[in-house]
Amino acid sequence: MEAETALAELTGSSSDWLRRYGSSLMGVFGTPQRVLVRGSGCTVWDADGREYLDLLGGIAVNALGHAHPFLTSVISSQLATLGHVSNFFTSPTQVALAEKLLQLAGAPEGSKVFFANSGTEANEAAFKLARRNTGSVSPEGAVQRTRIIALDGAFHGRTLGALALTAKKAYRQPFEPLPGGVEHVPFGDVEALRAAVDDTVAAVFVEPIQGEAGVRPLPVGYLQAARDITAAAGALLIVDEVQTGIGRTGAWFASEGVLPDAMTLAKGLGGGFPVGALITFGDTASSLLSAGQHGTTFGGNPVATAASLATLHVIESTGLLEQVRDTGAHLRAALAAVPGVAEVRGEGLLIGFDLAEDSAPAAVSAALDAGFIINSTGPRTLRLAPPLILTRAQADSFVNALPGILATARSAGTTEGKS
Ligand SMILES: *Cc1c(COP(=O)(O)O)cnc(C)c1O
Numbered sequence: 182m183e184a185e186t187a188l189a190e191l192t193g194s195s196s197d198w199l200r201r202y203g204s205s206l207m208g209v210f211g212t213p214q215r216v217l218v219r220g221s222g223c224t225v226w227d228a229d230g231r232e233y234l235d236l237l238g239g240i241a242v243n244a245l246g247h248a249h250p251f252l253t254s255v256i257s258s259q260l261a262t263l264g265h266v267s268n269f270f271t272s273p274t275q276v277a278l279a280e281k282l283l284q285l286a287g288a289p290e291g292s293k294v295f296f297a298n299s300g301t302e303a304n305e306a307a308f309k310l311a312r313r314n315t316g317s318v319s320p321e322g323a324v325q326r327t328r329i330i331a332l333d334g335a336f337h338g339r340t341l342g343a344l345a346l347t348a349k350k351a352y353r354q355p356f357e358p359l360p361g362g363v364e365h366v367p368f369g370d371v372e373a374l375r376a377a378v379d380d381t382v383a384a385v386f387v388e389p390i391q392g393e394a395g396v397r398p399l400p401v402g403y404l405q406a407a408r409d410i411t412a413a414a415g416a417l418l419i420v421d422e423v424q425t426g427i428g429r430t431g432a433w434f435a436s437e438g439v440l441p442d443a444m445t446l447a448k449g450l451g452g453g454f455p456v457g458a459l460i461t462f463g464d465t466a467s468s469l470l471s472a473g474q475h476g477t478t479f480g481g482n483p484v485a486t487a488a489s490l491a492t493l494h495v496i497e498s499t500g501l502l503e504q505v506r507d508t509g510a511h512l513r514a515a516l517a518a519v520p521g522v523a524e525v526r527g528e529g530l531l532i533g534f535d536l537a538e539d540s541a542p543a544a545v546s547a548a549l550d551a552g553f554i555i556n557s558t559g560p561r562t563l564r565l566a567p568p569l570i571l572t573r574a575q576a577d578s579f580v581n582a583l584p585g586i587l588a589t590a591r592s593a594g595t596t597e598g599k600s
Pocket residue numbers: 298299300301302304336337338339388392393421422423424425447448
């Protein structure tokens with residue numbers, strides 16, 4: 182059977198698929214907003230033929246949009262050549278991608294890469310790295326550095342180690358006890374960090390911009406202060422660039438200018454193909470995890486690493502970083518001028534904006550009905566993380582529709598309030 186024939190048999194209306202979803206998929210995501218069947222560039226189509234401008238990009242993942250011809254052909258050709266080999270073996274794409282990431286990150290001699298398949302896995306590896314920064318060990322084998330610091334509002338993933346680093350109570354509490362030793366300090370408060378970090382701390386985890394918390398950038402100077410504080414105490418500075426990395430903010434990495442001990446990447450790295458990475462900077466950090474102390478079956482496989490190489494190549498060769506800075510600045514300025522928008526935050530094409538009232542979830546539905554995919558991270562906060570290839574004209578089409586979307590959302594809120 183031809184591939185097209187096999188896929189074409191999966192026909193049905195959105196309501197059919199949602200009914201089948203409800204009786205076959207675990208309920209952790211609630212009811213999906215739409216059933217999507219096809220994409221091209223920044224546009225996707227649902228099972229009923231309706232078209233949407235994708236301003237979320239699969240949550241900061243689809244850097245090159247949907248069905249990018251070069252990415253598609255690189256993935257297909259790698260899969261047709263060699264798809265998976267296990268980490269008993271390596272492959273040229275794996276080595277080339279590691280080298281490329283080290284080069285882009287300005288990593289010094291001795292820096293290394295570990296490949297995973299997702300953001301949470303990259304952070305699990307970073308968590309284990311942190312645990313190996315033991316400090317002095319007593320004759321009884323007790324380690325000195327038992328504490329790990331993360332920030333209020335932090336999101337680092339859903340597996341148990343990454344969840345221990347994540348701040349949100351609703352995500353954590355049902356799964357306690359979580360791996361111990363993690364403490365959360367107030368967001369953006371240098372003095373609180375300074376007070377918390379001493380020689381009992383193994384690592385400090387930070388996101389340059391907290392994406393899940395509503396696109397909250399660290400205050401200017403915080404990251405450098407965190408670098409100085411951790412360096413003085415012998416703690417690792419671990420930067421979670423899972424959402425902010427790979428061009429999302431108009432730079433390769435949002436932490437550029439500050440050299441961490443480790444960095445985690447995922448989301449945009451594979452252009453939509455699942456891939457995550459932990460980069461360790463310099464010999465000392467890189468030697469903390471030794472042979473046999475960590476592993477993965479899928480991580481760094483030829484297809485995932487080829488997809489990442491292709492993504493990086495397109496970003497670099499088409500001047501996308503500059504385009505992201507331009508389109509992002511234009512979009513943020515335009516959003517700030519829309520009545521009902523109270524505050525706009527972010528960098529490049531990672532944008533959060535607050536509404537004057539608690540109608541963000543209703544705005545997400547109204548936007549979908551108007552043909553735009555956006556996301557709410559809180560009762561009055563909306564997030565945009567579109568493909569990096571978004572054009573000004575596409576950005577403008579959303580800004581022009583936004584007053585109508587907000588009006589619909591407001592009246593939906595009023596109706597709900599009355600019923
Ligand atoms: C999305 C995200 C993660 C988790 O990535 P997954 O691929 O969903 O496991 C971790 N850290 C940050 C900052 C993220 O935005």
